[in-house]
Amino acid sequence: xxxxxxxxxxxxxxxxxxxxxxxxxxxxxxxxxxxxxxPKQRIHNMDEVALGYTDSQALLEANRCLNCKNKxxxxxxxxxxxxxAFIHHITQRDIKAAGDEIAKxxxxxxxxxxxCPQENxxxxxxxxxxxxxxxxxxxxxxxxxxxxxxTLAKENEQSVAKIAPPxxxxxxxxxxxPASIAAAADLCxxxxxxxxxxxxxxxxxxxxxxxxxxxxxxxxxxxxxxKLTAMGVDIQTNFLVGRTRSIKELMxxxxxxxxxxxxxxxxxxxxxxxxxxxxxxxxxxxxxxxxNLMKAYDHEHALTPMPQISKVAVFGGGNVAMDAARTALRxxxxxxxxxxxxxxxxxxxxxxxxxxxxxxxxxxxxxxNPSRIIADESGHVKGVELLTCELGEPDASGxxxxxxxxxxxxxxxYDTVIVAIGNNSxxxxxxxxxxxxxxxxxxxxxxxxxxxxxxxxxxxxxxxVLGAATVILAMGQGRKAAKAxxxxxxx
Amino acid sequence: xxxxxxxEQLSAEVFRFKVEAPNIARERKAxxxxxxxxxxxxxxxxxxxxxxxxxxxxxxxLIFQAVGESTHRLALLxxxxxxxxxxxxxxxxxxxxNFGRCVCVGGGIGVAPLYPIVKALKAAGNQVxxxxxxxxxxLIIMEEEMRKAADELIVVTDDGSYGRKALVTEPxxxxxxxxxxxxxxxxxxxxxxxxxALATKxxxxxxVVSLNTIMIDGTGMCGGCRVSIDGQTKFVCVDGPEFDGHQxxxxxxxxxxxxxxxxxxxxxxxxxxxxxIEEGKA
Numbered sequence: 001x002x003x004x005x006x007x008x009x010x011x012x013x014x015x016x017x018x019x020x021x022x023x024x025x026x027x028x029x030x031x032x033x034x035x036x037x038x039p040k041q042r043i044h045n046m047d048e049v050a051l052g053y054t055d056s057q058a059l060l061e062a063n064r065c066l067n068c069k070n071k072x073x074x075x076x077x078x079x080x081x082x083x084x085a086f087i088h089h090i091t092q093r094d095i096k097a098a099g100d101e102i103a104k105x106x107x108x109x110x111x112x113x114x115x116c117p118q119e120n121x122x123x124x125x126x127x128x129x130x131x132x133x134x135x136x137x138x139x140x141x142x143x144x145x146x147x148x149x150x151t152l153a154k155e156n157e158q159s160v161a162k163i164a165p166p167x168x169x170x171x172x173x174x175x176x177x178p179a180s181i182a183a184a185a186d187l188c189x190x191x192x193x194x195x196x197x198x199x200x201x202x203x204x205x206x207x208x209x210x211x212x213x214x215x216x217x218x219x220x221x222x223x224x225x226x227k228l229t230a231m232g233v234d235i236q237t238n239f240l241v242g243r244t245r246s247i248k249e250l251m252x253x254x255x256x257x258x259x260x261x262x263x264x265x266x267x268x269x270x271x272x273x274x275x276x277x278x279x280x281x282x283x284x285x286x287x288x289x290x291x292n293l294m295k296a297y298d299h300e301h302a303l304t305p306m307p308q309i310s311k312v313a314v315f316g317g318g319n320v321a322m323d324a325a326r327t328a329l330r331x332x333x334x335x336x337x338x339x340x341x342x343x344x345x346x347x348x349x350x351x352x353x354x355x356x357x358x359x360x361x362x363x364x365x366x367x368x369n370p371s372r373i374i375a376d377e378s379g380h381v382k383g384v385e386l387l388t389c390e391l392g393e394p395d396a397s398g399x400x401x402x403x404x405x406x407x408x409x410x411x412x413x414y415d416t417v418i419v420a421i422g423n424n425s426x427x428x429x430x431x432x433x434x435x436x437x438x439x440x441x442x443x444x445x446x447x448x449x450x451x452x453x454x455x456x457x458x459x460x461x462x463x464x465v466l467g468a469a470t471v472i473l474a475m476g477q478g479r480k481a482a483k484a485x486x487x488x489x490x491x
Numbered sequence: 492x493x494x495x496x497x498x499e500q501l502s503a504e505v506f507r508f509k510v511e512a513p514n515i516a517r518e519r520k521a522x523x524x525x526x527x528x529x530x531x532x533x534x535x536x537x538x539x540x541x542x543x544x545x546x547x548x549x550x551x552x553l554i555f556q557a558v559g560e561s562t563h564r565l566a567l568l569x570x571x572x573x574x575x576x577x578x579x580x581x582x583x584x585x586x587x588x589n590f591g592r593c594v595c596v597g598g599g600i601g602v603a604p605l606y607p608i609v610k611a612l613k614a615a616g617n618q619v620x621x622x623x624x625x626x627x628x629x630l631i632i633m634e635e636e637m638r639k640a641a642d643e644l645i646v647v648t649d650d651g652s653y654g655r656k657a658l659v660t661e662p663x664x665x666x667x668x669x670x671x672x673x674x675x676x677x678x679x680x681x682x683x684x685x686x687x688a689l690a691t692k693x694x695x696x697x698x699v700v701s702l703n704t705i706m707i708d709g710t711g712m713c714g715g716c717r718v719s720i721d722g723q724t725k726f727v728c729v730d731g732p733e734f735d736g737h738q739x740x741x742x743x744x745x746x747x748x749x750x751x752x753x754x755x756x757x758x759x760x761x762x763x764x765x766x767x768i769e770e771g772k773a
Contacts (some may be wrong), residue, residue, distance in 0.1 A: 028540055043517045050730065063559070084579065118543045132692075146699070175603075181659065199708070200578075200708060200710075201536070201575070201578070203530045209708075209712070237576065238576050238577060238578040239578075240578060240581070243518065243579065243581055244514050244515065244518060244578075244579065245514065245518065245578070249524070257556055264706075264713035266711055267711045267714075267726075267729075268712070268713070268714040270717075270724055272571055272724075276704040276724065276739075277717060277718070277719055277724060277743050277747065278743075278746075279746055279747055279749070280750075282713075282714075282715070283713060283714040285712055285713045285714060286707060286714055286715045287715035289707050289708065289712070289713050290707065294533075294535060294536070294707065295532050298533070301532075302532075302533045302535075303533060303534055303535040303560050303561055304535040304536075305749070305751040305754040305755070306705070344743070378746075379743070379746035426710065426711050426729075427710070427729065428710065428729060432768075483658040486713060
């Protein structure tokens with residue numbers, strides 16, 4: 001994030017560029033901030049907030065990397081990208097080679113470079129950050145990854161995967177989100193005939209219905225799916241496995257030799273408090289799906305209506321809550337409050353997203369927990385009652401648990417409530433497939449080494465296994481499963 | 492793409508389409524529904540009931556009322572045109588067994604989804620009496636099909652322009668007291684289902700209703716369709732669409748159905764102008 005314009009940042013970076021640096025110079029190069037749209041303007045549009053590094057910025061940031069021998073950052077990457085290697089190619093101004101290096105491990109750099117929580121992954125382990133005792137000083141690996149992917153896309157120079165000769169085996173992938181995309185690509189590369197079944201009318205899963213345009217432009221998702229189609233994956237939309245066809249029928253009647261289930265965590269949780277079904281209470285999934293998938297933010301063209309919102313309370317503190325809050329601002333809300341029961345330190349959302357939300361004017365009501373939602377005489381939300389909390393002992397998750405202060409109920413006026421406290425697993429496949437065992441939370445039980453489910457020939461990965469996780473973890477699971485499936489199919 | 496192979500206008504704003512949808516035709520059972528989207532970025536997803544299906548021919552029959560912009564645009568399609576997106580079959584199928592005596596009540600276009608249920612109940616060995624009703628004669632649909640499928644058919648209209656002048660609840664109450672049905676099924680406008688459930692409750696007749704709430708994805712993901720059933724929040728798309736009518740919180744459901752009333756009224760008016768359709772002619 002930076003208040004300076006992209007042009008100014010380019011000039012400043014250019015002034016510091018040299019052909020070679022001493023170790024000391026390298027260590028003192030400033031972290032390159034992400035050029036961003038001005039907060040005052042961006043809350044009136046849906047365009048991407050982070051604009052991407054300029055060439056000189058990328059070159060300078062790449063030169064901050066020490067190219068450590070032991071590569072601690074790679075340990076933090078769920079798909080094991082050789083990070084120092086791709087960054088080294090950037091310093092050599094060979095972006096194509098950098099892209100090829102990333103492509104060995106990741107299929108979706110343009111997406112992961114944007115939405116991965118790098119501060120908890122690769123950048124957490126970065127030696128430069130450790131040296132400065134400040135994680136914000138780590139090399140901006142994610143931003144460099146995005147730079148590589150975007151540069152190549154602009155030059156239409158995407159690395160096309162090599163496909164093995166046809167094996168004659170037929171596999172299908174359930175869902176078209178990140179886990180399924182990763183699995184489909186690896187299965188396809190091995191020479192199997194891959195069909196991808198998506199329930200919605202557009203592919204991409206959470207990348208399309210959940211993550212807003214201003215954080216992940218949908219054109220990028222479409223580009224990644226087009227790559228799959230070009231490889232030979234048959235993407236069938238409007239196909240709900242479990243209803244349009246059961247897994248058993250797919251395997252026994254339609255001749256699929258193996259199935260990967262990446263159906264996601266699509267069943268929104270509610271809190272079970274009074275007033276949750278009032279008019280004006282929406283799950284974050286519903287609110288974001290209306291806006292993202294159905295394009296309801298575009299009042300001129302979209303037929304899907306959006307509720308008229310003015311004062312919005314968002315329950316929850318994760319990335320989805322930030323997405324919902326920031327979308328609400330862009331839809332014209334006068335006031336948006338994120339209501340979270342712990343303190344700022346415990347907010348599960350990425351620091352960068354919290355920062356963006358604050359810049360845009362989202363209010364944070366921390367250490368508050370909703371106790372009920374109150375209606376006006378027409379059954380519409382008129383406000384919420386919140387209890388004040390204080391932090392107690394750490395709970396099972398290691399975070400200090402919130403303790404409600406009795407008698408602290410206070411009424412706050414809102415006309416819209418968006419519930420963003422997470423998702424349960426979608427029960428449909430479990431309901432319609434005998435032999436698939438699930439945990440008490442409804443996630444699929446899998447072999448941790450192979451991601452195979454308890455039903456022979458069926459693998460699973462992503463949120464249906466992990467509960468709500470991240471794009472890159474889902475991709476990692478898709479790849480792990482595909483590897484095991486490829487071994488199984490080779491037998 | 493799903494080609495329309497038959498089109499029939501059943502009344503001023505009610506249409507019947509037979510559409511190619513082999514996957515849905517093959518799997519669908521009584522009680523299930525579909526979601527339709529007419530392509531592109533901006534069209535909405537709308538849930539519609541399935542009135543009939545022919546797995547051999549690979550077709551399903553949709554009966555819908557042109558009430559909003561999307562259904563009006565849909566009504567303008569003709570034989571040979573295609574519908575871009577159809578998802579289904581969705582929801583849990585009707586629980587069918589030999590209950591003994593069943594009374595099935597259909598109001599307005601609710602008669603359409605009732606038809607496969609009547610057929611399935613008959614096939615399971617039940618005695619089935621059917622009551623169908625509408626505001627006036629012009630809005631009565633599927634009378635012939637129902638007469639063939641049911642043991643007895645009672646037709647009512649609000650204005651008495653056809654059949655008996657009554658609300659469906661009147662013959663329903665009479666049958667409850669004289670015939671002692673083991674099961675009632677009621678499908679129609681929410682307010683009709685609410686009063687049917689109230690009527691049968693007095694007689695202790697178990698009553699199944701099929702809810703058509705606001706929905707986007709239809710797969711459990713958005714939660715927009717949620718209703719309160721016996722104090723528990725349920726999703727119509729995955730837990731329903733059929734529920735015990737005596738357990739539905741009707742007032743909450745009716746209020747939620749009105750969420751977008753002002754936007755919908757504007758859209759209805761606008762599309763009559765944009766699409767150049769006279770009011771009352773779809």
